[in-house]
Amino acid sequence: MVVHSNLLAEGLDDILHTVLSAGDDELLVINPTAETVEALVSVATAFDGDLPTVRVVADDTLLKTVVDDFIVASNAANLVDEGVLSLKTGAGSEENSLIVTEDAVLALVTTGDRVAALATDDEEFVDSAYETYVEQSEEAPEFKLRTPSISVVRESLEADISERIRADFDTVLSSLQTARGDGQGLDEVTISLLVAAKNDVLLYDISKWGEDIGIASKATFSRTKTKLEDMGLIDTEKVPIDVGRPRLRLKLGDDRLRQADADQLAGVAQSLLT
Structure with a gap:
């Protein structure tokens, strides 16, 4: 037809x-x-x-x-x-x-x-x-997409971190209509950090994952973590390692976030950011 x-x-x-x-x-x-x-x-x-x-x-x-x-x-x-x-x-x-x-x-x-x-x-x-x-x-010149495909994001999250964090990431993303980080939705770095904090993941692990697949640099993850920490959405605790400085484990920093299911996480976070 x-x-x-x-x-x-x-x-x-x-x-x-x-x-x-x-x-x-x-x-x-x-x-x-x-x-x-x-x-x-x-x-x-x-x-x-x-x-x-x-x-x-x-x-x-x-x-x-x-x-x-x-x-x-x-x-x-x-x-x-x-x-x-x-x-x-x-x-x-x-x-x-x-x-x-x-x-x-x-x-x-x-x-x-x-x-x-x-x-x-x-x-x-x-x-x-x-x-x-x-x-x-x-x-016409090709438009260069710098964002990794959603398949790569899902597969690498599960392989590099855990199946649970991949499932939570999907759930949070599906609860959003946009993910721009400009007041119309949380951006991908913020989403990643919040889901990591919900699952007690190390900042090193989530930022390395994000940099490796091309979401953002480790520095961007670190700056966003600091912003969320300053606003009370995220807490960190030091985790000693054998050699070098302790690493930081991400934790949710607000009771409303800790009590939220994955499909509510983005909405609660947005309300706290505004």
């Missing part, structure tokens, strides 16, 4: 799911909005079936803003690793957000709380558009 007709839906998710289900081998997503990129990653991540190859060409600044959210970035990295998604940077000069296939061109239009994909299958126009945007996507 190839999309040739106009689509109308309550939200982007429905439009994108229909397009991804249409049976095309490849989709070009040109000049998307930030909301479109976020929805695309979300729908593709949850998609049950074979996905087409999706090439996104978007403004560099827009992509940087989108991947500030760890949830979006780590899921996008997963799709990139699987060979399903590519992210390229372009000028973003088109007036509309477009989805282009070999057989149709769809313009995404949002009006109020409705979203439409206005389609044309005029053969000459579609052929020209497809050729133009394939060339543009091939020539």
